[in-house]
Each structure stands twice: as structure tokens, then as C-alpha cells.
Amino acid sequence: WAKADGKARWTLFDPERNAHRMTRQALSSTLRPAVERGEFALEYQPLVGMADGAVRGVEALVRWNHPRFGTLAPNRFIGIAEEDGSIVQLGRWVLRTACHQARRWQAERPDARPLFVSVNVAVRQVWDSDLVADVAEILDETGLEPGLLQLELTESAVMGSAGRPLRALQALSGMGVRIAIDDFGTGYSNLAYLSRLPVSVLKLDGSFVRGFQDEAHPNPADEVIVEAMVCLAHRLGLTVTAECVETAGQAERLRRIGCDTGQGWWYSRPVPPSRIAALLPPAP
Ligand code: C2E
Ligand code: MG
Numbered sequence: 659w660a661k662a663d664g665k666a667r668w669t670l671f672d673p674e675r676n677a678h679r680m681t682r683q684a685l686s687s688t689l690r691p692a693v694e695r696g697e698f699a700l701e702y703q704p705l706v707g708m709a710d711g712a713v714r715g716v717e718a719l720v721r722w723n724h725p726r727f728g729t730l731a732p733n734r735f736i737g738i739a740e741e742d743g744s745i746v747q748l749g750r751w752v753l754r755t756a757c758h759q760a761r762r763w764q765a766e767r768p769d770a771r772p773l774f775v776s777v778n779v780a781v782r783q784v785w786d787s788d789l790v791a792d793v794a795e796i797l798d799e800t801g802l803e804p805g806l807l808q809l810e811l812t813e814s815a816v817m818g819s820a821g822r823p824l825r826a827l828q829a830l831s832g833m834g835v836r837i838a839i840d841d842f843g844t845g846y847s848n849l850a851y852l853s854r855l856p857v858s859v860l861k862l863d864g865s866f867v868r869g870f871q872d873e874a875h876p877n878p879a880d881e882v883i884v885e886a887m888v889c890l891a892h893r894l895g896l897t898v899t900a901e902c903v904e905t906a907g908q909a910e911r912l913r914r915i916g917c918d919t920g921q922g923w924w925y926s927r928p929v930p931p932s933r934i935a936a937l938l939p940p941a942p
């Protein structure tokens with residue numbers, strides 16, 4: 659009895675857990691007004707063509723400049739925003755801001771090939787909001803060419819996507835917007851199923867690339883798996899982006915295997931928008 663009691667009390671007063679719960683509550687209650695107060699900012703990480711090393715597009719990654727907690731990475735608040743529904747509002751802000759920014763780079767560097775912008779979309783944005791109407795409105799408002807917008811969804815957002823999500827994907831791809839599957843390989847990884855959806859890009863999860871390590875310590879199993887996935891994806895008409903490319907060796911081996919695009923610290927960390935224009939190559 660005493661022991662069980664003590665255990666329960668210890669759990670109840672565990673200071674670390676308590677702090678975590680309080681932070682969660684504090685964040686959750688302020689997420690919605692924070693969107694209105696403009697406390698969020700986007701950084702952009704280059705997506706680089708493996709064949710020639712040129713920047714083709716950028717992924718928009720959200721940060722929260724919190725007045726009390728400083729800059730928060732998305733893993734601190736995206737889950738909370740999904741739970742309390744504020745992700746719909748935040749997601750709309752991200753989409754609008756990223757599309758405006760893509761147009762701004764076009765204006766700053768009219769000589770360069772226009773960049774595409776890739777925006778993460780949460781499950782709830784597909785299920786609980788009119789994503790198609792939002793995208794159409796934002797493209798119209800910004801004048802961004804639909805072909806320059808890519809939306810990243812996770813496998814779990816599209817698996818079993820009969821009904822609403824499937825219709826949304828079809829409508830978006832009908833508009834000319836590209837759909838990418840983010841963190842591919844971490845879920846059920848049903849390529850046969852994905853190939854029947856209007857998906858055109860697979861983003862291979864960083865965990866596969868991490869297995870490549872370096873030239874001195876290659877992990878043949880990971881390379882064989884990536885090679886097979888890239889081959890299968892290509893045969894199904896999909897292009898492949900490798901995430902988390904951190905070394906020259908990884909980049910070179912991914913290029914040889916046939917990955918189309920790479921993203922990672924080897925090319926660039928996520929940076930503020932002002933740093934992107936300078937990375938653009940001139941038009942061919
Ligand atoms: P993600 O979409 O898979 O984005 C890639 C993450 O990997 C980013 O983390 C990026 O900074 C990090 N990364 C890039 N290159 C490397 C590398 O070479 N090595 C390592 N170790 N990491 C690298 P970040 O910015 O912290 O974002 C984390 C996740 O938060 C994203 O994963 C995405 O799922 C989510 N997220 C970010 N922005 C948004 C958003 O606007 N909306 C939604 N719904 N989710 C977002
Ligand atoms: Mg992503």
C-alpha cells in the first residue's frame with residue numbers, strides 16, 4: 659500500500675514531468691493568438707539537384723519566436739497545434755507566407771530560374787479544413803505558378819485516404835500543385851498504394867541516409883535498400899529527394915544511386931529568406 663502510494667505520489671510530483679506539462683499548457687493556450695501576433699517565422703532550406711548541385715527549390719520550416727521561451731523548433735509545438743486544432747490557422751499562415759516569399763525571390767532575381775517552395779502540411783489540414791480552397795486562394799492572391807508549389811504530406815496523412823483526402827490530393831494535383839511524401843520509409847511504406855495516388859515526389863527519411871555514415875564505414879544494407887527504393891520509385895514515375903545529407907560522401911553515393919534531389923546540412927542549414935536569393939544560379 660505504502661509503496662504503491664509513494665510511487666503514485668512520486669509520479670504526481672515529478673518536477674520534470676510537471677514542468678513539461680506546464681510548458682505544454684502554456685504553449686497550447688497561446689498558439690492561436692501567437693499566429694495573430696505574428697510570432698512565427700519561416701526559415702528555408704535549399705533542395706539541390708544532385709546531378710548539377712543547383713538549388714531547385716526550398717523547404718519552408720516554421721519557427722516560433724516565443725516571447726518567454728525564445729526560438730522554438732517545430733517539434734516543440736507542431737504536435738500541440740495538431741491536437742488543439744490551431745495547426746489549421748498556423749498552416750494557412752505558413753502556406754501564405756511561403757508563397758509570397760517565393761514571389762519575392764522571383765522579383766529580386768528575375769534572371770534566375772524560379773525556385774519552387776515546398777510546404778509541410780499536417781494531417782488535420784487535409785481532414786479538418788478546406789485545404790484545396792486555401793491553396794487556390796493563396797495562389798490567386800500571390801500569383802505564384804501552381805507548378806512552383808509543392809506540398810509535403812506524411813504517409814499517415816495519405817494512407818487509407820479514400821474520400822476527403824483523396825479528393826483533396828486529386829484536386830491539388832489537378833491544379834498543378836506537386837505532392838511529396840515526407841519522411842518516406844518511416845511508416846508503412848506502401849509504394850504500390852502510393853503509386854495510385856497523385857503523388858510525384860518521395861522524400862526519403864533521414865534515417866536511411868544516416869545509415870550511409872562515411873566512406874570508411876559504409877552500411878551496405880542501407881545502401882541496398884535506398885538503391886531499391888530509388889529504382890522502384892523511378893519505375894513508378896516518382897522523383898526522389900534524400901533528407902539529412904550531412905557529408906560529401908553521403909551526397910556522392912546518393913547521387914550515384916540516382917537520387918534526384920538532396921537536402922541537408924552538407925548543402926545548407928535552414929536559413930532566413932534573405933540568404934536564399936544569393937544562392938540562386940543564373941537562368942540557363
Ligand atoms: P521535416 O519536414 O522532415 O523537415 C526536415 C527537418 O530536418 C528540419 O527540422 C530540418 O532542419 C532538419 N534537417 C535538415 N537537414 C538536416 C541534416 O542534414 N541533418 C539533420 N540532423 N537534420 C536536418 P525542423 O526544422 O526542426 O523541422 C522538424 C519537423 O517539423 C519537420 O520535419 C516537419 O515535420 C515539421 N514542420 C516544420 N515546419 C512545419 C510546418 O510549417 N507545418 C507542419 N505541419 N510541420 C512543420
Ligand atoms: Mg518536410
Ligand code: MG
Nearest residue numbers: 840841861901
Ligand atoms: Mg522530411
Ligand code: MG
Nearest residue numbers: 841863864901
Ligand atoms: Mg524528416
